[in-house]
Amino acid sequence: MADLDSDSRQLLAPEADREVLPGPMNIQFESSDLRPNRPFHVEPTNIVSVSGVLQRVSDHASAMNKRIHYYSRLAAPADQALVAPDHVVPAPEERYVYSPLGSAYKLQSCPEGSGKNTSLVTIFMIWNTMMGTSILSIPWGIKQAGFTTGVCVILLMGLLTLYCCYRVLRSRATIPSVDTTAWEFPDVCRHYFGAFGQWSSLLFSLVSLVGAMIVYWVLMSNFLFNTGKFVFNFIHHINDTDAALSTNDSNPVTCPSAGSGHPDNGSAIFANATGLQQFERWWDKSRTVPFYLVGLLLPLLNFKSPSFFSKFNVLGTVSIVYLTFLVTLKAARLGFHLEFHWFTPTEFFVPEMRARFPQLTGVLTLAFFIHNCVITLLKNNKNQENNVRDLAVAYLLVTLTYLYIGVLVFASFPSPPLPKDCIEQNFLDNFPSTDVLSFVARIFLLFQMVTVYPLLGYLARVQLLGHVFGDPYPSIFHVLVLNLIIVGAGVSMACLYPNIGGIIRYSGAACGLAFVFVYPSLTYILSLRQEDRLTWPSLLFHALLIVLGLANLVAQFFM
Amino acid sequence: MEESDSEKKMEKENLGLRPFSAVVLNMLFCISVLICISLIPISKAIGSWKFCLMVYICRWALPNTALKKKVLLMGKSGSGKTSMRSIIFANYIARDTRRLGATILDRLHSLQINSSLSTYSLVDSVGNTRTFDVEHSHVRFLGNLVLNLWDCGGQDTFMENYFTSQRDNIFRNVEVLIYVFDVESRELEKDMHYYQSCLEAILQNSPDAKIFCLVHKMDLVQEDQRDLIFKEREEDLRRLSRPLECSCFRTSIWDETLYKAWSSIVYQLIPNVQQLEMNLRNFAEIIEADEVLLFERATFLVISHYQCKEQRDAHRFEKISNIIKQFKLSCSKLAASFQSMEVRNSNFAAFIDIFTSNTYVMVVMSDPSIPSAATLINIRNARKHFEKLE
Numbered sequence: 036m037a038d039l040d041s042d043s044r045q046l047l048a049p050e051a052d053r054e055v056l057p058g059p060m061n062i063q064f065e066s067s068d069l070r071p072n073r074p075f076h077v078e079p080t081n082i083v084s085v086s087g088v089l090q091r092v093s094d095h096a097s098a099m100n101k102r103i104h105y106y107s108r109l110a111a112p113a114d115q116a117l118v119a120p121d122h123v124v125p126a127p128e129e130r131y132v133y134s135p136l137g138s139a140y141k142l143q144s145c146p147e148g149s150g151k152n153t154s155l156v157t158i159f160m161i162w163n164t165m166m167g168t169s170i171l172s173i174p175w176g177i178k179q180a181g182f183t184t185g186v187c188v189i190l191l192m193g194l195l196t197l198y199c200c201y202r203v204l205r206s207r208a209t210i211p212s213v214d215t216t217a218w219e220f221p222d223v224c225r226h227y228f229g230a231f232g233q234w235s236s237l238l239f240s241l242v243s244l245v246g247a248m249i250v251y252w253v254l255m256s257n258f259l260f261n262t263g264k265f266v267f268n269f270i271h272h273i274n275d276t277d278a279a280l281s282t283n284d285s286n287p288v289t290c291p292s293a294g295s296g297h298p299d300n301g302s303a304i305f306a307n308a309t310g311l312q313q314f315e316r317w318w319d320k321s322r323t324v325p326f327y328l329v330g331l332l333l334p335l336l337n338f339k340s341p342s343f344f345s346k347f348n349v350l351g352t353v354s355i356v357y358l359t360f361l362v363t364l365k366a367a368r369l370g371f372h373l374e375f376h377w378f379t380p381t382e383f384f385v386p387e388m389r390a391r392f393p394q395l396t397g398v399l400t401l402a403f404f405i406h407n408c409v410i411t412l413l414k415n416n417k418n419q420e421n422n423v424r425d426l427a428v429a430y431l432l433v434t435l436t437y438l439y440i441g442v443l444v445f446a447s448f449p450s451p452p453l454p455k456d457c458i459e460q461n462f463l464d465n466f467p468s469t470d471v472l473s474f475v476a477r478i479f480l481l482f483q484m485v486t487v488y489p490l491l492g493y494l495a496r497v498q499l500l501g502h503v504f505g506d507p508y509p510s511i512f513h514v515l516v517l518n519l520i521i522v523g524a525g526v527s528m529a530c531l532y533p534n535i536g537g538i539i540r541y542s543g544a545a546c547g548l549a550f551v552f553v554y555p556s557l558t559y560i561l562s563l564r565q566e567d568r569l570t571w572p573s574l575l576f577h578a579l580l581i582v583l584g585l586a587n588l589v590a591q592f593f594m
Numbered sequence: 595m596e597e598s599d600s601e602k603k604m605e606k607e608n609l610g611l612r613p614f615s616a617v618v619l620n621m622l623f624c625i626s627v628l629i630c631i632s633l634i635p636i637s638k639a640i641g642s643w644k645f646c647l648m649v650y651i652c653r654w655a656l657p658n659t660a661l662k663k664k665v666l667l668m669g670k671s672g673s674g675k676t677s678m679r680s681i682i683f684a685n686y687i688a689r690d691t692r693r694l695g696a697t698i699l700d701r702l703h704s705l706q707i708n709s710s711l712s713t714y715s716l717v718d719s720v721g722n723t724r725t726f727d728v729e730h731s732h733v734r735f736l737g738n739l740v741l742n743l744w745d746c747g748g749q750d751t752f753m754e755n756y757f758t759s760q761r762d763n764i765f766r767n768v769e770v771l772i773y774v775f776d777v778e779s780r781e782l783e784k785d786m787h788y789y790q791s792c793l794e795a796i797l798q799n800s801p802d803a804k805i806f807c808l809v810h811k812m813d814l815v816q817e818d819q820r821d822l823i824f825k826e827r828e829e830d831l832r833r834l835s836r837p838l839e840c841s842c843f844r845t846s847i848w849d850e851t852l853y854k855a856w857s858s859i860v861y862q863l864i865p866n867v868q869q870l871e872m873n874l875r876n877f878a879e880i881i882e883a884d885e886v887l888l889f890e891r892a893t894f895l896v897i898s899h900y901q902c903k904e905q906r907d908a909h910r911f912e913k914i915s916n917i918i919k920q921f922k923l924s925c926s927k928l929a930a931s932f933q934s935m936e937v938r939n940s941n942f943a944a945f946i947d948i949f950t951s952n953t954y955v956m957v958v959m960s961d962p963s964i965p966s967a968a969t970l971i972n973i974r975n976a977r978k979h980f981e982k983l984e
Contacts, residue, residue, distance in 0.1 A: 098850060098909035105916035106847070108923050109680050117677060123813055123848040211778060212672050566780050 161429035169402040174444035180392035193434035196403040202555035209562035239549035246542025252525030258477040260320040290457035325529035347486035366447035393590035401543025460536030544588040552584025669774030684919040735892035768800040805840040813846040853912040889954040
C-alpha cells in the first residue's frame with residue numbers, strides 16, 4: 036500500500052491574484068455577497084531535477100492548489116458547495132508576489148472585502164448611524180418621565196438594547212448547518228420562523244422606516260417654516276414679538292404651546308401690515324409648507340440609485356456636533372434651574388417620578404435602534420473579535436450624547452418664568468424664530484434631512500418592492516405610487532398631527548417590539564433549545580424581555 | 595462512450611437475471627400506487643397518498659440491488675456525503691440535489707421521471723420545476739460494487755418512514771458500510787443512536803460487511819486539537835460497534851486525509867491485493883520503470899504502487915488523481931471518454947493507460963531514450979497477465 040507520509044508544513048504560499056472588491060455601500064441594507072473569490076495560482080515546478088534550487092512553493096500548497104482547481108469543476112460557479120473556506124486558503128499575510136526576476140515581496144495592505152475598518156472607524160460608524168432626529172425629543176421625554184426617572188430610564192434602556200443588539204450579533208453563530216456569511220438579521224428570522232418570520236420582519240422594518248420618514252417630513256416642514264419666517268423677518272426688519280409666552284432677556288426661550296396661536300391682531304410693530312398677513316397666509320407651518328416640500332422631494336425619491344446622496348453623510352455628524360455646541364452655549368448663558376420635587380407637580384417644575392415614563396421608553400427604543408443593520412456594520416471591522424467591545428463602546432457614547440443633550444436642555448430651561456412642561460417635543464421649537472444660533476441649527480438639520488430622506492425612501496423601496504415584486508425598480512409607475520403613499524402620509528401627519536414625539540414613540544415601540552425585544556430573545560431561546568442548553572433562568576429572563584417589549588408598546592396607547 | 599456501452603450491457607444482463615417473482619411484485623406495487631396517485635385530486639388531505647408516492651418513486655428509481663453488492667454511504671443530512679461522493683467519483687454536483695421534502699409534496703402537481711432513471715422532476719401547482727438526482731444512482735466501482743447514498747436520521751419524516759419500512763432491502767447484500775460523522779455536530783447522542791440502528795440492521799442482514807467510520811469536516815477543528823478529538827471519537831465508535839469491527843478515519847475535503855481514507859478503504863476491498871502488489875513489483879523491475887501506480891478505474895484512487903527510488907512529493911498520488919479526474923470531466927463535456935495519456939519531455943516519459951477491467955496503470959520512465967512503443971507493448975502484455983489475477 037502506498038506509504039503516504041503526511042506533510043503538515045505550512046510553508047511559503049504561492050502568488051495570489053489580487054481582486055479589488057468594491058467596498059460595501061454606505062447603505063447597509065444591501066446584502067451583497069462579501070465573500071471574495073480568491074484565485075490561487077501555483078507555478079509549475081520542475082519535479083525531475085533535484086537541483087539545489089530552493090523550492091518556492093511547498094508541496095502542501097501545490098496539492099491544495101490542484102484540489103481547489105478540481106473542486107471548482109465539480110459544481111456550478113454560483114454554488115457555494117465546494118468553495119474553499121477561509122481557513123484552508125493561505126492567509127493574506129502568507130501571500131507573496133513574485134517578480135519575473137525571481138525576487139518576492141509581500142504586499143503591505145490587504146485589500147480584501149472584509150475587515151478594512153479599525154475599531155475607531157467602526158465605533159464612529161455605529162454612533163453616526165444611531166444618532167438620528169430622536170435626539171430632538173429626548174429633553175421632552177425626560178420631561179415626560181421626570182428628571183431622575185428619565186436619566187435612569189435612559190441608562191437602563193441603553194443597557195437593555197445593548198444586550199439585545201449583542202443577541203442579534205450572535206444569532207448567526209447558532210446556525211451551524213448553513214452558510215450564514217451573507218446573512219442579515221431578517222434572514223436569521225426567516226431561518227427560524229419561516230415565511231412568517233420573513234414577512235413580519237419586513238413589515239416591522241418598514242414600520243421603522245416609514246415612521247422615520249414621516250418624522251422627517253414633519254421636521255422638515257417645521258424647519259423650512261422657521262427658516263422662511265426668519266428670512267422674511269430679517270428682510271423686512273420686523274421685530275416680531277409673538278403673544279406667546281417667552282422670557283424677556285437676551286436669550287429668549289419661548290413656550291409656543293402656551294401661547295394663543297396665531298397673533299392675528301398682535302401688538303407687533305411691522306412695516307407692511309398686509310404684507311405680513313399675506314405672508315402668513317401663504318407660509319403656514321401646518322397648512323402650506325408641507326405641500327411646498329412635495330415639489331422638492333418627490334422627484335428626488337424617484338431616483339433609481341441614491342448613491343449621490345450618501346456623499347452627504349457627513350452633514351449628519353456636523354449637525355449633531357453643532358447641536359451639542361448650541362446646547363452647551365445656551366446652558367452656559369441660561370444657567371441651571373433644577374428643583375427636585377419627588378411626587379407632586381408644582382407650578383414650574385415636574386415631579387421626579389411620573390407615570391408617563393413609557394413615552395420616554397418609546398422614544399428611546401427608536402433612539403437606540405440599530406438592530407436590523409448591526410451585522411452589516413460590524414462585518415467590516417478589522418479585528419472581528421473586538422466586535423462586542425466596539426459595539427458596547429458605541430452604545431456608551433450614544434447614551435452619553437443623549438444624556439448630555441437631554442439633561443442640559445432640561446436643566447437649563449428657564450423655569451421661574453416658564454414651566455418645565457413647556458419643553459417642546461422638538462426642543463428647537465423652544466427657541467424663537469429670530470434666534471440666530473437655532474436658525475443655523477435648523478438650516479444644518481434641514482439640509483441633512485433633505486439628503487437623508489431619499490436614502491430612507493430608497494431603503495423602503497428596496498425592501499418592500501424587492502420582496503413583493505422581486506425587483507427594486509419594477510417600473511416608474513410602481514415606484515411613483517409607493518412614493519406618493521409615503522409622501523402623502525408625511526404630509527397628512529405634518530398637517531394634522533405634527534407631534535414628532537408621538538410619532539417617534541409609536542413607531543419606535545412597534546418596530547422595537549419585533550427587532551429589539553421579541554426576535555432576538557426568541558431566536559436565542561430556540562437555538563438554546565435545539566442544543567439542549569436551555570435553562571430556567573435563561574428562559575425566564577428572555578421571556579421577561581419579550582413581556583417588557585409588549586408592555587412598552589401597550590403602554591404607549593394608555594400613558 | 596466505451597464506458598457507457600459496457601454499463602448498458604451490464605444493465606441488460608442483470609435485468610435478465612431478475613427473478614420472476616420480483617417482477618410480479620413490482621408490477622403489483624406499481625398498479626396499487628397508480629391507483630393511489632389517481633386519488634390525488636380528490637383526497638389531498640390524506641397524508642398516506644404522499645407516502646405511497648414516495649415509495650413509488652423510490653421503488654421505481656431504486657435499482658434492484660438484490661443482486662449487486664453494495665457500498666452504503668450513510669450519515670446525517672448535511673454531513674458531507676454528496677460532496678464526498680462528487681469529489682471521489684468526479685460526479686458533477688447538480689444544482690438542486692436536495693432530498694424530497696414535505697413542502698414539495700404538498701404542492702405536487704405532476705411527476706416526470708426521465709428516461710435514464712437518473713433524475714426525476716417534480717412540477718408543483720405553481721409551475722416551478724425541480725429536478726432531483728436519484729441519490730441511489732448507479733455509481734459503480736471495483737467492478738461489481740454499487741454506491742448507495744442514504745440520509746440517516748434526517749428531519750424528513752417521509753424518508754424516515756421509507757427507511758424503516760425498506761430497511762431489509764437497503765441493508766441486504768452490503769459489502770461495505772461507510773458511515774460519515776460530522777465532527778461539528780451538536781447532537782452526538784442522536785448521531786450515535788442512528789449509527790447503532792444502522793449497525794443492528796447490518797448485523798441482521800449482512801453480517802460480513804466491512805464497516806468504516808469517517809469523522810468528517812476535520813478542517814473545522816483547530817489543528818492542535820484534531821488528534822485528541824479524533825482519538826476520543828474513535829474509542830467511542832469502536833466501543834459502540836462491538837461485536838462488529840470498524841475502522842475509523844478522520845477526513846476533510848480540504849486535506850489529503852479524504853483521499854488517503856478512501857484509498858485505504860478501497861485497498862481493503864480488493865480481494866488479492868498482496869498478490870497484485872508482488873506482480874506489480876516484478877513488472878516494474880522488468881520494464882525498468884521509475885514508478886508504477888495502479889489506480890482504481892472509477893475513482894483514480896491508488897490501489898498499489900511501486901517505486902524504485904525515493905520520490906520527493908508525498909502528495910503526488912492525490913494530485914495525479916485530481917488532475918486526471920479534472921481531465922475526465924472536460925472530456926465528458928465533449929461526450930468523449932478518457933482512455934490513455936502519454937506525457938513526455940527530455941527528462942522523463944509517463945504513460946497512463948487502461949489496465950484491467952477495474953484498474954488503470956501509470957508507468958513513469960526516467961530514461962527517455964526508451965521508445966514509447968516498447969513501453970506500450972510491455973504494458974499490453976502485462977495486461978493479459980494481470981487480468982488473470984482478478
